[in-house]
Amino acid sequence: MRVGLHWSVLVIVVLVTVALARGRLPAAHPGHPPAVYWALALLTAVVFLGSLLAHELAHAAVARRNGVQVEGITLWMLGGAARLQGEAPTPAAELRIAGVGPLTSLVAGGVLAGVAAGLDALHVSGLVVEAVAWLAAINVLLAVFNAIPAAPLDGGRLLRAYLWHRTGDRLRATRGASAAGRALGWFMVVTGFAAVLFRGDLSGLWAALIGWFLIAAATAEARQAEVRGVLGGVPxxxxxxxxxxxxxxxxxxxxxxxxxxxxxxxxxxxxxxxxxxxxxxxxxxxxxxxxxxxxxxxxxxxxxxxxxxxxxxxxxxxxxxxxxxxxxxxxxxxxxxxxxxxxxxxxxxxxxxxxxxxxxxxxx
CATH class of the missing domain: 3.10.580.10 (CBS-domain)
Structure with missing residues (x-):
């Protein structure tokens, strides 16, 4: 299985590094040399990418156990994606494949929180504890966000598994999950631009970008489902x-x-x-x-x-x-x-x- 890095991964590495080196770390623990902040921030960004990879590897491992082949994994600016050859054979398999991703991030967040508490008890540098605590929090946040029932998030897969189980129609279930994804995407786009226009909060642009990605990905997923519905079994x-x-x-x-x-x-x-x-x-x-x-x-x-x-x-x-x-x-x-x-x-x-x-x- 191939693991690839899209060039846009550099964007997330830079954003995380700058945010930590010039924001959270010096604000929480002032007085250290700038080089220390930057080095620790870069290391934290790399570990964060490792947690994203663990999230996708969990998807891939469970997919293989359920008979779905995996082409590879690609990490990019907004996270990662495991490229699967085909679909889950049953709603239960879909549930397992989708659910293991947020569960992995949640477990990683819990483990890192424990590590941060242990380091603090051992009186390790507060700067290191702060970085580990940030990793714990971001993994928990990643788990919660991915669990939102909207395609293409893992929660959207969980919603599709539920709808598929209830209706017995995979295509109809995919349409429902994709509609939820587009609704969430438009909500994030509108609220993101509203934050920029009315409050001057530039972080709203990040929310709008993620929302736009959700709209495009959910639409593409619905289109792919239509293709599979029409061409499934056709020689x-x-x-x-x-x-x-x-x-x-x-x-x-x-x-x-x-x-x-x-x-x-x-x-x-x-x-x-x-x-x-x-x-x-x-x-x-x-x-x-x-x-x-x-x-x-x-x-x-x-x-x-x-x-x-x-x-x-x-x-x-x-x-x-x-x-x-x-x-x-x-x-x-x-x-x-x-x-x-x-x-x-x-x-x-x-x-x-x-x-x-x-x-x-x-x-x-």
């Missing part, structure tokens, strides 16, 4: 474009361009076939544009095509939902559909969009 063969227009690998770019854009070659991407009829790669108009006009008459399609090894491929029986992540991460946003080494179709994001745009309630 690639039902969505792909069959018998795509191909181009021979031996054709020159000049000959190819002479046939378009209104004739046979009116698309922007084409599977490339070798002389024996096997698939050799994928040709895109962008690759042709990157070739100097004067060189196109002597350049073959094979020389500029994207080799088959660099192209996303799938079988007709593969579920669309399994292929979709690879399709979205592909530079060409296309997948060649192969059956026994023979090209039978091509799948693009436009094909998926058409399937999603079909009126709701229509049979598959």
């Amino acid at each position: 690639v063969a039902r969505v792909m474009t069959r018998d795509p227009v191909t181009v021979p690998a031996t054709a020159t770019l000049a000959d190819f361009l002479a046939e378009g854009p209104f004739g046979h070659y009116r698309h922007s991407t084409f599977p490339v076939l070798a002389a024996d009829g096997s698939v050799a790669g994928l040709l895109t108009v962008r690759r042709i544009e990157a070739t100097a006009p004067g060189a196109r008459a002597g350049t073959t399609v094979r020389e500029v095509m994207r080799p088959l090894d660099d192209v996303v491929t799938a079988t007709p029986d593969e579920p669309v939902l399994d292929l979709l992540p690879r399709l979205e991460s592909s530079p060409t946003r296309r997948a060649l559909i192969m059956d026994g080494g023979r090209l039978v179709g091509i799948l693009t994001l436009a094909d998926v969009t058409r399937a999603l745009a079909w009126p709701a309630g229509a049979g598959r």
Whole structure:
């Protein structure tokens, strides 16, 4: 399992370090050299990131125990995210996966509070005790905030598990949790800007930023649920474009361009076939544009095509939902559909969009 750090993690490290080094630490325990405040503040910020990682690792561990594969974990400015492949199979599994995150933060906060009390009893420097106490408080706050019943927070997952258990409809449950997430997001945006405008409290901008993130994430989660609802169990063969227009690998770019854009070659991407009829790669108009006009008459399609090894491929029986992540991460946003080494179709994001745009309630 891969653990990644988004560049925006630097923002939270800087914010925590500055807030502690220039605010809480010198205010609570004045008289120390500035270097001491800054060093302890930076160390505290790093430990805080470690607590965020522990929160996400707990999600990942319980997800694996419940049969959900984990791609990895990414820490970023507003916390972290465990990237799961698929969804919990039951409401109970959803409850366990979601609930362990806030529980981990709460336990971490309790342990750190105990450590702070122990250090204070041992008459350790009050500055160190203050830093540990801050870590304890922020972890408890993180647990409470994440437990709010609004997607994409862990509490939103708990709400979805409850609604899913009550209604038996995962999609309906996701819509309810996402609606709660958007409502919370808008509340934070409005109150955050109100604090800035009417009280001059710039910290309201932070609340507004988090609220905006909640709105965007909750909306995206609802959209993903709609996609899963429409495409769940649907094979690639039902969505792909069959018998795509191909181009021979031996054709020159000049000959190819002479046939378009209104004739046979009116698309922007084409599977490339070798002389024996096997698939050799994928040709895109962008690759042709990157070739100097004067060189196109002597350049073959094979020389500029994207080799088959660099192209996303799938079988007709593969579920669309399994292929979709690879399709979205592909530079060409296309997948060649192969059956026994023979090209039978091509799948693009436009094909998926058409399937999603079909009126709701229509049979598959």
